Amino acid sequence: MSAETARQALLDHAAGGLTSLCRCWKVERRDGVSFGFTDHDCEVSFEGTLFKADSGLVASALVQTTGLSVDNTEALGALSDASVTEADIMAGRFDGASVQAWLVNWADPEARFQLFAGSIGEVSRSAGAFRAELRGLTEALNQPQGAIYQSPCSAVLGDGKCRFNTNAAGYFATPTVAEVTEARVFLFDGLEMFQARWFERGMLRLTSGAGAGLSGVIKNDRSRDGRREIELWAPIEAEVAVGDALRLEAGCDKQAATCRAKFANFDNFRGFPTIPGEDWLTSYPTSSNAATGGPLTSSSPWPTE
Template sequence: SGTVGEVSRGPTAFTAEVRGLADRLNQPRGRVYQRSCDALLGDARCGVDAGAAAIRGAGTVATVRSARSVTASGLAAYVSRWFEAGRLVWTSGANAGAAVEVRAHGLAGGLASLDLWEPMPAPISPGDTFQVVAGCDKSLASCRDKFANVLNFRGFPDLPGNDYAVAYAVQGADNDGGRLG
């Protein structure tokens, strides 16, 4: 016995992961201490209003480069990389209601280029519309500089990293890295 885990779909079938009873032992309990923020952009712990015009944009597909890459109008007010790691939801067209994460966002000639992490299930067409929410890389710098929300940052940026854990002391070196007499 067990539970159904991750489910993914393909063009003609789907796959479902079956997890055993011991899988519950791998689930985190309580808060995880890590450098990055553990809140979701826009949730109650984050405090950012994800519906605000500064955070959310609306666009219309101008050209389709591939099943996961488009250029769009309507997003010229946002700087490059603003929507990276953000969430795009189609509001019209064959993919209406489908959501996908944005891999890359750039600007060129008044049009935004958006690369998506996954190809869409149906063809994207010029004129399709979407809503897209800014991406958050969960770093203290983004929380401070991009969202002005450092008071609600839910990470621990001063935790030592893996390099500190495997470092070793060097005898005879002073603080500047020079040798002592």
């Protein structure tokens, strides 16, 4: 049944006076795990998703507009081991998850109308419950546009602007955890082939264990007692055990010299390394210096010849 046909079937049902309507929500996380919820007292199923009635999920009034302003609402629910858990929220597994909401005839789920499509924004939790901000599809338009003129590169290593292949040999490692402290400091064996500080500013991505799918930005990369010590800026919000597998990705400090020497990718460098600095912008001519047409200050980045 097409979307228009399903909508018309719902309108015909509502026009009958005696209705059997409910709301259903589908939440799909970025790791591919999906959940179905409904405010009906029985389960509802359509489009291959089972919408559970025991989730305790409800939604506040939906704000929708015909312009480009951001549609928004809130989802409220109880934390449950069977659906949304506090551990998953703290780990960020629901951050940016896609959300769809329908008005459905529970007696005939083919008769339905989509009320909302968007993503989860801020999520808070307290007293065994959670509150999630829902953002409409126009939220994606609420981003800065245009280029920023700055000395360091504005691209992210491996993205469409950088174009560097982060799967290239020598730029990643897949070790197992030899020792871990507070899910923030990791020790590894067998990484001697990588230069010191090779992974600083890179990513640590867990591929097994309770934290599989989670990642963190690397703050420090140093050797300690014959082992490699990797420290993250913030701890992984899940239990990490010795023997868990992960992926370490080389880091980039956004400097032109690093792009050229470490990654041989200067053709795609997105910074402006010769842009004048603050000293040049605040310089001015003085009577004590000869007006030769050369640089105003010795700190100028421009050639003196």
